[in-house]
Amino acid sequence: MIPAPPGPFRPGFWRSSLRGPWLTAVLGSVLLVLVTIVAVTGFLSHAAYQPDLGSNALVRPDLPFTTFFGWPSGPSWLYALSQGLHVNVGLAVIPVVLAKLWSVIPRLFAWPPVRSASEGFERLTVALLVASTGFLLATGVANIQYWYVFRFDFVRAHYYAAVVFVAALVAHLVVKIPVALRAYRARGVIAPLRAGLADTRPEPDGDLVAAAPDPPTVSRRGLLLAVGAGSLTLAVANAGSSIGGPLRPTAFLGPRRSGGFPVNKTAAGAKVTAEMTGASYRLVVAGAEELSFSREELLALPQATHTLTLGCVEGWSTRQTWTGVPLAELARRAGVPEPSEVHIESLQPAGVLRQVTLAGHQVADDRSLLVLRVAGAELTPDHGYPARIIVPSLPGVHNTKWVGRLEFRA
Numbered sequence: 001m002i003p004a005p006p007g008p009f010r011p012g013f014w015r016s017s018l019r020g021p022w023l024t025a026v027l028g029s030v031l032l033v034l035v036t037i038v039a040v041t042g043f044l045s046h047a048a049y050q051p052d053l054g055s056n057a058l059v060r061p062d063l064p065f066t067t068f069f070g071w072p073s074g075p076s077w078l079y080a081l082s083q084g085l086h087v088n089v090g091l092a093v094i095p096v097v098l099a100k101l102w103s104v105i106p107r108l109f110a111w112p113p114v115r116s117a118s119e120g121f122e123r124l125t126v127a128l129l130v131a132s133t134g135f136l137l138a139t140g141v142a143n144i145q146y147w148y149v150f151r152f153d154f155v156r157a158h159y160y161a162a163v164v165f166v167a168a169l170v171a172h173l174v175v176k177i178p179v180a181l182r183a184y185r186a187r188g189v190i191a192p193l194r195a196g197l198a199d200t201r202p203e204p205d206g207d208l209v210a211a212a213p214d215p216p217t218v219s220r221r222g223l224l225l226a227v228g229a230g231s232l233t234l235a236v237a238n239a240g241s242s243i244g245g246p247l248r249p250t251a252f253l254g255p256r257r258s259g260g261f262p263v264n265k266t267a268a269g270a271k272v273t274a275e276m277t278g279a280s281y282r283l284v285v286a287g288a289e290e291l292s293f294s295r296e297e298l299l300a301l302p303q304a305t306h307t308l309t310l311g312c313v314e315g316w317s318t319r320q321t322w323t324g325v326p327l328a329e330l331a332r333r334a335g336v337p338e339p340s341e342v343h344i345e346s347l348q349p350a351g352v353l354r355q356v357t358l359a360g361h362q363v364a365d366d367r368s369l370l371v372l373r374v375a376g377a378e379l380t381p382d383h384g385y386p387a388r389i390i391v392p393s394l395p396g397v398h399n400t401k402w403v404g405r406l407e408f409r410a
């Protein structure tokens with residue numbers, strides 16, 4: 001056998017007296033609860049995109065959690081809640097992941113690296129788990145900070161990495177749940193937390209226990225408290241922008257912390273000019289027949305007002321009072337009273353967000369509006385003047401601004 005290389009490969013190199021199966025089991029258990037919330041809400045967000053509808057498909061629709069059900073159009077805060085959990089719990093995961101990796105780092109330098117085929121497979125699943133976790137957290141954090149450093153499409157890449165993550169996690173759990181249960185049975189679930197620094201000893205046995213431990217510098221509960229404080233800080237630093245209202249400015253790391261009603265993309269950023277939205281503007285409404293309306297004609301149609309939450313995919317949300325023409329009213333006028341879907345196009349000349357398809361039940365909800373006014377005033381250019389979509393509990397990204405054309409399909 002080849003002797004172990006020097007340094008971290010040698011037994012005795014890793015000296016923390018806190019490492020051991022119990023500590024890793026606790027960190028793993030906390031992580032399992034948190035990542036379950038993040039994964040479920042992540043796949044719910046994907047389902048809310050309704051990739052089975054017309055122009056919405058971003059990934060292969062036959063992959064998990066895409067076409068299971070039609071995303072409901074209410075309560076209006078449903079998407080904001082789900083996505084707020086996804087993003088803020090996702091941030092809270094980061095310190096726990098780092099602590100978990102620290103707790104098992106001696107395994108990275110195990111010698112020999114692989115002793116059997118089954119161990120090789122197990123280590124491969126761990127490699128996939130760590131790689132996909134790092135990728136999901138890095139791309140997620142970059143995305144919510146509007147730091148588009150990646151050349152690839154975020155939604156596709158984040159989704160496919162999540163599928164790899166779930167598969168690797170299931171394989172990991174099959175192997176590790178028995179190990180964790182053994183540690184809990186031997187040491188108790190919370191008993192080791194009672195020990196202060198003076199009573200902190202290495203765990204009696206197990207894979208990760210140091211061969212030559214140094215005296216501890218922190219107790220296990222001290223370590224877990226520090227990790228928890230880190231998680232709480234990251235979540236609190238962003239959660240205000242998810243909850244909105246008076247809490248918005250408290251989101252000191254959130255990019256959408258100022259202003260009552262954040263702007264996602266400005267009219268200038270979307271290359272929507274005053275020329276396009278001025279006197280010559282006409283909304284085309286296609287169906288059994290093709291109609292067109294000036295903005296004055298839209299204002300003369302029956303109007304409805306609803307207070308609804310707009311929840312962005314990046315986790316922030318805002319609750320506003322919207323006034324406009326119900327989509328169902330426009331569908332009736334176009335001669336398609338019960339459409340199976342509506343295809344919406346923006347005046348915005350380019351980009352993935354210039355078009356979207358909504359389901360029939362979303363059109364039928366009487367709170368779904370072609371918005372002309374918000375909070376009692378005209379829409380501003382940046383919020384989608386002359387007209388924008390608002391549908392309760394629809395992902396923010398599908399609430400198209402600067403609408404130029406609606407096509408109702410029977």
Ligand SMILES: Nc1nc2c(c(=O)[nH]1)N[C@H]1C(S)=C(S)[C@@H](COP(=O)(O)O)O[C@H]1N2
Nearest residue numbers: 262263264265312346383396397399400401
């Ligand atoms: N045409 C168009 N519509 C759009 C967008 C866009 O970039 N182009 N951004 C969307 C996103 S991601 C969100 S969260 C909401 C935000 O609306 P607001 O900028 O009025 O807050 O608008 C949506 N509508």
Ligand SMILES: [Mo]
Nearest residue numbers: 312313396397
């Ligand atoms: Mo968004």
